[in-house]
Amino acid sequence: MREVKLSPSGAFDNAAREYRHITVAPISSSMGAELVGLRLAELTDEAFDELRHAFWRHKMLFARNQNLTHAEHEGFAARFGPFARDAYTQGVPGHRPVQPIIKEADHRSKAMFGSGWHTDSPFLASPPSITILRAVEIPPYGGDTVWADTALAFRMLSPTMQDMLRPLKVRMSAAANMATQEKVSGKPLAFASDESREAALAGTAHPLVRKHPETGEEALYVDEVYAIGIDGMTEEESRPLLDFLTRHITQHAFTCRLRWEVGMVAMWDNRACLHLAANDFDGYRREMYRTTLA
Numbered sequence: 325m326r327e328v329k330l331s332p333s334g335a336f337d338n339a340a341r342e343y344r345h346i347t348v349a350p351i352s353s354s355m356g357a358e359l360v361g362l363r364l365a366e367l368t369d370e371a372f373d374e375l376r377h378a379f380w381r382h383k384m385l386f387a388r389n390q391n392l393t394h395a396e397h398e399g400f401a402a403r404f405g406p407f408a409r410d411a412y413t414q415g416v417p418g419h420r421p422v423q424p425i426i427k428e429a430d431h432r433s434k435a436m437f438g439s440g441w442h443t444d445s446p447f448l449a450s451p452p453s454i455t456i457l458r459a460v461e462i463p464p465y466g467g468d469t470v471w472a473d474t475a476l477a478f479r480m481l482s483p484t485m486q487d488m489l490r491p492l493k494v495r496m497s498a499a500a501n502m503a504t505q506e507k508v509s510g511k512p513l514a515f516a517s518d519e520s521r522e523a524a525l526a527g528t529a530h531p532l533v534r535k536h537p538e539t540g541e542e543a544l545y546v547d548e549v550y551a552i553g554i555d556g557m558t559e560e561e562s563r564p565l566l567d568f569l570t571r572h573i574t575q576h577a578f579t580c581r582l583r584w585e586v587g588m589v590a591m592w593d594n595r596a597c598l599h600l601a602a603n604d605f606d607g608y609r610r611e612m613y614r615t616t617l618a
Contacts, residue, residue, distance in 0.1 A: 497527025
């Protein structure tokens with residue numbers, strides 16, 4: 325007889341550390357925290373260093389009432405390092421690293437940009453490390469973003485499974501996502517250039533278990549949108565493993581959820597979590613802007 329699945333326990337550690345210049349309030353036991361009472365565009369170097377520490381720890385941070393301009397958004401993001409090349413857009417005029425993500429009120433589609441569990445642009449040879457997203461206009465309800473902690477998910481696997489996964493490489497491509505988006509919308513998925521489209525289709529292989537360059541923490545690097553196979557395995561061999569890992573990562577216990585507010589900014593570490601944008605606000609406009617770091 326099959327037993328009822330038990331809730332994972334024993335490896336949760338999302339408690340806040342004490343800082344001198346910032347205040348952090350976790351929003352779940354798995355990941356995610358709020359930055360309380362600060363202005364991102366005006367952080368001192370000491371406060372920014374503490375923010376970086378908190379960011380690596382919690383994997384997703386958000387701050388309310390920021391109302392950043394494009395220039396402030398770009399300037400804050402640049403403190404983390406050079407910008408990544410975006411595969412989908414050319415950015416806004418005068419601020420190329422700031423990319424619009426807008427869904428109009430009259431737009432109806434089952435395949436919204438970002439609506440499946442994914443990490444940003446993993447089909448690139450050098451995928452983005454950090455994404456910083458800000459809200460300008462949001463629906464009265466719906467449009468939440470959910471994250472899942474891929475490092476916690478890896479820790480919760482058996483040692484035998486961990487050892488089996490470490491040598492593997494997962495192949496990431498936009499081919500399946502592109503086909504789905506174009507089938508639903510009836511038009512080609514927009515890319516920044518023909519070169520970007522070709523690179524997205526060709527894809528690349530990455531370690532399925534990645535070691536974080538700042539913390540040394542191991543995390544799973546696999547999702548349901550872009551992972552198309554495992555190098556050296558047949559489709560029949562790799563697909564059940566990829567499906568299991570995605571279900572494992574995205575179980576409720578490993579997630580946190582954010583209800584957006586106008587002026588809010590959220591940032592997350594693509595090397596240590598997946599995210600999903602809920603496509604549940606037809607009839608309302610949603611205007612967001614993001615930057616990604618190399």
